[in-house]
Amino acid sequence: MITVYLDGQPLVMGEGLTVAAMLTLSESSIARLSCTGQPRAPFCGMGICQECRVTIDGRRQLACQTLCQEGMHVERTV
Amino acid sequence: MSLQARTAAADVVIVGAGIMGAMCAYELASRGLSILVIDNGTGGATGAGMGHLVVMDDNPAELALSRYSIALWNTLRKRLPEACAYRNCGTLWLAANDEECGLAEAKQARLVEYGAQSEWISASALRQLEPMLRPDLAGALKVFDDGILYAPATARWLLHQQDGRITVQEGDVTRVEGNRLCLSEGGWLTAPAILLANGLGAFRLLPDVPLRPKKGHLLITDRYPACINHQLVELGYAASAHADDGTSVAFNVQPRPTGQLLIGSSRQFDTLDKRVEFDVLGRMLMRAQDYLPGLGELNAIRGWTGFRVATPDGLPLLGQHPDQPGLWLALGHEGLGVTTASGSARLIAAQLLGEAPPFDPAPFRTERFVGVASHTPGAAA
Numbered sequence: 176m177i178t179v180y181l182d183g184q185p186l187v188m189g190e191g192l193t194v195a196a197m198l199t200l201s202e203s204s205i206a207r208l209s210c211t212g213q214p215r216a217p218f219c220g221m222g223i224c225q226e227c228r229v230t231i232d233g234r235r236q237l238a239c240q241t242l243c244q245e246g247m248h249v250e251r252t253v
Numbered sequence: 254m255s256l257q258a259r260t261a262a263a264d265v266v267i268v269g270a271g272i273m274g275a276m277c278a279y280e281l282a283s284r285g286l287s288i289l290v291i292d293n294g295t296g297g298a299t300g301a302g303m304g305h306l307v308v309m310d311d312n313p314a315e316l317a318l319s320r321y322s323i324a325l326w327n328t329l330r331k332r333l334p335e336a337c338a339y340r341n342c343g344t345l346w347l348a349a350n351d352e353e354c355g356l357a358e359a360k361q362a363r364l365v366e367y368g369a370q371s372e373w374i375s376a377s378a379l380r381q382l383e384p385m386l387r388p389d390l391a392g393a394l395k396v397f398d399d400g401i402l403y404a405p406a407t408a409r410w411l412l413h414q415q416d417g418r419i420t421v422q423e424g425d426v427t428r429v430e431g432n433r434l435c436l437s438e439g440g441w442l443t444a445p446a447i448l449l450a451n452g453l454g455a456f457r458l459l460p461d462v463p464l465r466p467k468k469g470h471l472l473i474t475d476r477y478p479a480c481i482n483h484q485l486v487e488l489g490y491a492a493s494a495h496a497d498d499g500t501s502v503a504f505n506v507q508p509r510p511t512g513q514l515l516i517g518s519s520r521q522f523d524t525l526d527k528r529v530e531f532d533v534l535g536r537m538l539m540r541a542q543d544y545l546p547g548l549g550e551l552n553a554i555r556g557w558t559g560f561r562v563a564t565p566d567g568l569p570l571l572g573q574h575p576d577q578p579g580l581w582l583a584l585g586h587e588g589l590g591v592t593t594a595s596g597s598a599r600l601i602a603a604q605l606l607g608e609a610p611p612f613d614p615a616p617f618r619t620e621r622f623v624g625v626a627s628h629t630p631g632a633a634a
């Protein structure tokens with residue numbers, strides 16, 4: 176099991192999950208808000224649609240293309 | 254010219270609903286004319302470009318047109334809705350060394366002649382204004398009236414103004430002959446005046462007109478807290494923009510109101526391949542990172558290409574076709590057509606209605622490259 180921090184809250188999960196999967200397991204799968212404030216969640220799951228942009232350890236990355244790591248900090252982009 | 258032809262589809266039929274066609278429709282309808290705009294929906298440079306409203310001074314004609322156009326945008330900008338994303342951010346022309354400081358000085362002198370205000374920003378002031386830039390730049394020339402605009406939304410907005418005198422119709426124009434045109438579904442339309450503002454689409458309708466495509470790449474980042482405040486362009490940009498052949502890149506970055514950075518620019522001749530070319534994109538981004546070392550930390554979300562339409566002398570064709578009465582051209586705006594749409598439309602309207610031209614129309618006359626006269630030696634000099 177590993178611990179990942181989502182918006183500062185610890186989440187304990189098995190290894191091998193993407194950050195997008197972790198979002199789905201959390202209480203809300205929202206990754207970010209659009210320019211007009213609408214909630215957006217992972218959609219294509221394969222790095223194309225760009226809907227799943229989150230900040231991972233300080234850098235903006237695609238949640239669906241990133242595997243969770245022990246101690247990782249994930250922030251939703253709002 | 255009589256504007257009362259009985260069977261006419263409208264007083265003026267405009268082919269192309271990009272920024273040029275839309276601005277011409279707006280300008281002509283403001284004088285009470287009825288306008289029909291026909292577009293085939295393929296889209297063009299207006300949706301692909303950068304939308305930087307910028308005074309360019311590579312020659313006096315370009316300077317006169319772009320300066321006049323910026324002044325017109327400045328009268329319009331208060332009315333533009335937020336969707337048009339107008340911002341008066343100004344341009345910083347960046348000088349990397351002493352030689353480019355000289356270029357900045359010469360530029361400032363040319364601009365002031367045409368009433369465009371600019372100010373020299375010292376190296377230390379530049380570091381304060383734009384801390385994301387690499388620290389060893391020699392300074393910058395700030396041009397105050399320049400701005401940015403989201404051109405496709407602006408074109409849409411323009412087409413909805415003027416109390417219903419503008420009608421937009423979907424249709425593919427397959428032929429033009431003087432003041433009549435043929436639609437792909439068959440049937441001819443006649444009007445007192447037909448105006449071609451269909452960008453790249455003019456290649457097909459007027460194959461004799463010497464227009465060349467110049468491909469450009471752009472890339473946009475994700476949204477971040479604002480890190481740049483002006484449109485940033487390297488002073489070497491003009492040299493790159495006007496290089497006659499080969500592929501060139503230059504540093505040109507725009508802060509979007511959303512917090513995204515729009516990164517340009519590249520130029521390639523004589524290809525109509527829309528695909529993003531990673532070697533060109535890579536060169537462009539290396540150039541951008543050279544000026545903005547922190548760029549590599551940002552996430553890019555999309556890259557795309559578009560085509561500028563260039564005449565042999567880089568100036569647009571604005572006026573009536575010399576051999577086809579009733580056929581008017583607003584073509585060949587190259588990489589400056591969003592900026593110059595306002596001034597170009599004003600000139601077209603003045604010529605069409607016999608008003609005094611707002612600036613010297615001679616450098617833009619169609620006879621340079623169109624019609625029989627253009628084929629006699631020296632005609633395009």
Ligand SMILES: Cc1cc2nc3c(=O)[nH]c(=O)nc-3n(C[C@H](O)[C@H](O)[C@H](O)COP(=O)(O)OP(=O)(O)OC[C@H]3O[C@@H](n4cnc5c(N)ncnc54)[C@H](O)[C@@H]3O)c2cc1C
Nearest residue numbers: 271273293296297298299302305426452454469559590592
């Ligand atoms: C990469 C790039 C960056 C640029 N950056 C800037 C910038 O920063 N500032 C600036 O001022 N300019 C810039 N430009 C240039 C500017 O975008 C263009 O000059 C301008 O958009 C041209 O507008 P237009 O209306 O003439 O043509 P287009 O936008 O190409 O519109 C032509 C329209 O005609 C329609 N059409 C074509 N053929 C037919 C037909 N046969 N029948 C019916 N409809 C037809 C098309 O669907 C299209 O909507 C840039 C261009 C590019 C490519």
Ligand code: FES
Nearest residue numbers: 218220222225239
């Ligand atoms: S879900 Fe589409 S890019 Fe990640």
